[in-house]
Amino acid sequence: MELSEDELIAAIRKLLAGEQPGVALWIGDDAAVVEAGTGQQILTTDMMIEGVHFERGSISARDLGAKAIVVNVSDMAAMAASPRYALVSIGLPRDVEASWVVELYGGMRAACDEYALSLVGGDTNRSEAVVLSVTVVGEVAPGRAVTRSGAQPGDLIVVTGSLGAAAGGLALSRAPRATATRALSQPWGRELLDALARPIARVGEAQTLAQVGVTSMIDLSDGLAKDLSRLCAESDVGARVDLGKVPVAGALRDGAVALGVDPVELAVGGGEDYELLATIDLTDLERARGELDERFGTSLTDVGVITEGRGLVAVGVDGRETPLRPLGWDHFA
Amino acid sequence: MELSEDELIAAIRKLLAGEQPGVALWIGDDAAVVEAGTGQQILTTDMMIEGVHFERGSISARDLGAKAIVVNVSDMAAMAASPRYALVSIGLPRDVEASWVVELYGGMRAACDEYALSLVGGDTNRSEAVVLSVTVVGEVAPGRAVTRSGAQPGDLIVVTGSLGAAAGGLALSRAPRATATRALSQPWGRELLDALARPIARVGEAQTLAQVGVTSMIDLSDGLAKDLSRLCAESDVGARVDLGKVPVAGALRDGAVALGVDPVELAVGGGEDYELLATIDLTDLERARGELDERFGTSLTDVGVITEGRGLVAVGVDGRETPLRPLGWDHFA
Numbered sequence: 001m002e003l004s005e006d007e008l009i010a011a012i013r014k015l016l017a018g019e020q021p022g023v024a025l026w027i028g029d030d031a032a033v034v035e036a037g038t039g040q041q042i043l044t045t046d047m048m049i050e051g052v053h054f055e056r057g058s059i060s061a062r063d064l065g066a067k068a069i070v071v072n073v074s075d076m077a078a079m080a081a082s083p084r085y086a087l088v089s090i091g092l093p094r095d096v097e098a099s100w101v102v103e104l105y106g107g108m109r110a111a112c113d114e115y116a117l118s119l120v121g122g123d124t125n126r127s128e129a130v131v132l133s134v135t136v137v138g139e140v141a142p143g144r145a146v147t148r149s150g151a152q153p154g155d156l157i158v159v160t161g162s163l164g165a166a167a168g169g170l171a172l173s174r175a176p177r178a179t180a181t182r183a184l185s186q187p188w189g190r191e192l193l194d195a196l197a198r199p200i201a202r203v204g205e206a207q208t209l210a211q212v213g214v215t216s217m218i219d220l221s222d223g224l225a226k227d228l229s230r231l232c233a234e235s236d237v238g239a240r241v242d243l244g245k246v247p248v249a250g251a252l253r254d255g256a257v258a259l260g261v262d263p264v265e266l267a268v269g270g271g272e273d274y275e276l277l278a279t280i281d282l283t284d285l286e287r288a289r290g291e292l293d294e295r296f297g298t299s300l301t302d303v304g305v306i307t308e309g310r311g312l313v314a315v316g317v318d319g320r321e322t323p324l325r326p327l328g329w330d331h332f333a
Numbered sequence: 334m335e336l337s338e339d340e341l342i343a344a345i346r347k348l349l350a351g352e353q354p355g356v357a358l359w360i361g362d363d364a365a366v367v368e369a370g371t372g373q374q375i376l377t378t379d380m381m382i383e384g385v386h387f388e389r390g391s392i393s394a395r396d397l398g399a400k401a402i403v404v405n406v407s408d409m410a411a412m413a414a415s416p417r418y419a420l421v422s423i424g425l426p427r428d429v430e431a432s433w434v435v436e437l438y439g440g441m442r443a444a445c446d447e448y449a450l451s452l453v454g455g456d457t458n459r460s461e462a463v464v465l466s467v468t469v470v471g472e473v474a475p476g477r478a479v480t481r482s483g484a485q486p487g488d489l490i491v492v493t494g495s496l497g498a499a500a501g502g503l504a505l506s507r508a509p510r511a512t513a514t515r516a517l518s519q520p521w522g523r524e525l526l527d528a529l530a531r532p533i534a535r536v537g538e539a540q541t542l543a544q545v546g547v548t549s550m551i552d553l554s555d556g557l558a559k560d561l562s563r564l565c566a567e568s569d570v571g572a573r574v575d576l577g578k579v580p581v582a583g584a585l586r587d588g589a590v591a592l593g594v595d596p597v598e599l600a601v602g603g604g605e606d607y608e609l610l611a612t613i614d615l616t617d618l619e620r621a622r623g624e625l626d627e628r629f630g631t632s633l634t635d636v637g638v639i640t641e642g643r644g645l646v647a648v649g650v651d652g653r654e655t656p657l658r659p660l661g662w663d664h665f666a
Binding site: 005008009012015016022029032034036037041051053084088089090092101102105109120121123126127128129137139 | 338341342344345348349353354355356360362364365367369370371372374376377378379380382384385386417418420421422423424431434435438439442449451452453454455456457458459460461462464466468470472
């Protein structure tokens with residue numbers, strides 16, 4: 001198939017356009033917003049496939065189960081919503097041990113407990129590769145969901161935490177065995193693998209940012225460049241990103257030479273950090289930064305500015321401007 | 334893996350037991366019932382995997398898309414709920430044409446329109462085999478969901494419509510080419526394949542049955558024997574099924590000799606009919622039957638009775654009793 005993931009989504013979106021009763025927001029954001037009784041609900045779903053999103057040999061069943069929940073919770077966070085319920089559909093090959101399945105569900109349960117949602121049901125199937133499809137239903141006060149489409153020219157672009165550690169973990173897991181073994185004897189090596197296997201969803205941070213008043217938000221699942229380009233497309237704006245300001249994960253800086261990777265490139269292009277990217281008026285920046293630090297100890301870094309027009313520009317440390325290409329993780333690449 | 338599907342579900346259920354805030358009903362029924370604002374919501378999910386649930390060569394993309402929606406809508410029906418929103422996660426191999434994907438989503442859209450639900454979002458992925466995971470969110474008046482657990486000894490067991498056509502369609506699709514070609518020149522042959530490819534969810538019928546006052550309900554996705562055994566397990570009762578009363582689909586009767594199958598065996602053991610199985614007090618039977626016929630032209634047949642204890646017994650036309658074995662479709666068999 002010749003379509004990229006974004007092209008496919010655009011085609012599906014066109015095909016499904018039309019009157020959709022009760023739907024406040026649908027395809028094109030991190031999650032859908034629908035009317036439910038007197039309130040609004042947030043719906044999201046995410047699929048993880050063995051051989052595409054993970055290898056059974058390189059992540060424990062427990063971590064995999066937890067991650068399948070957390071990536072959906074992160075989509076809830078991106079809307080400033082509270083996750084409430086999870087449904088899990090699973091496909092299992094014949095060679096999977098019952099104990100592996102028990103660990104997998106143990107990981108899901110632990111993640112549900114941590115983020116205060118209930119795992120309420122699902123579907124079990126035989127399959128060739130392990131397939132995990134999780135749907136999360138969440139709540140938001142009516143009209144309070146933060147979407148991808150509210151960014152205004154002049155808004156600052158901010159990100160929580162630091163970037164690139166998960167991409168560093170992926171590079172490590174694909175490195176020659178000798179390199180990987182040496183890396184795992186170092187704190188940065190274990191930290192990078194942990195970032196990939198045990199992501200954290202920024203639910204509380206997102207709600208705080210929404211209270212302070214961010215104008216748009218998205219979670220960084222596919223990389224800063226790609227996810228920022230999606231946010232800009234929905235907001236019909238452009239962006240300038242100052243590469244020197246991008247908060248590169250410390251462990252990635254420490255391990256970049258050993259792994260032979262460019263840390264800024266991974267921080268901008270790598271996926272699976274599950275940090276938040278938001279846009280905010282300059283006058284709200286300091287308050288947002290203070291609240292996140294005080295309540296969660298989480299940093300907030302301004303990395304650029306929203307511009308008019310549709311171009312995405314990267315400004316290097318030497319001041320040179322290049323197009324910021326959305327080279328992040330494409331599930332169809 | 335040595336566990337059957339039901340054993341796996343039992344293990345997962347045990348693992349996930351504990352306090353689940355806002356959950357009225359969870360694993361063990363057709364769908365979960367959760368608190369949502371001032372009302373209740375119904376959540377269900379169902380996965381279809383190429384090579385397990387379907388072959389790409391033997392169902393059109395349009396029918397496949399519609400079926401993926403309808404099987405979830407049928408789970409809504411089984412709870413007497415109204416479907417409102419659908420989410421679709423999909424895995425697509427590289428050899429799938431864009432036109433096939435467009436047809437698939439066209440079928441989903443058509444089914445959503447038919448059952449008055451909105452397709453609000455999803456997730457797209459690369460995979461080895463086509464994987465379709467659909468989640469449907471529905472509504473029900475608080476306390477009005479019909480579960481699997483309310484059957485009482487003495488209740489009659491009723492089914493809507495007729496049974497076995499989908500299993501006949503499956504037998505036809507697996508028959509030698511000469512047999513299949515001859516079958517497809519007959520009305521019954523086309524009818525059997527249609528039953529398999531284009532199931533109908535009994536949403537209106539289910540709500541009518543709930544109004545009349547059925548005591549428990551389930552949709553027949555895995556076959557009368559298997560689904561009745563699940564309903565009986567949740568209600569802690571047994572059942573006697575009169576095989577002579579089981580409403581065998583006419584097309585299956587017509588084609589049984591040509592296909593070399595036992596029609597009653599397929600009607601009792603075959604899956605994917607998506608008819609409703611319910612239990613009802615004798616005094617309500619005639620009214621239920623009259624309402625279904627008048628409003629929908631759908632028949633309602635009493636096929637047996639709920640008993641004390643946990644055994645499931647089949648009574649043959651000769652009066653001989655044998656255990657009713659849950660030999661229906663097990664996704665792990």
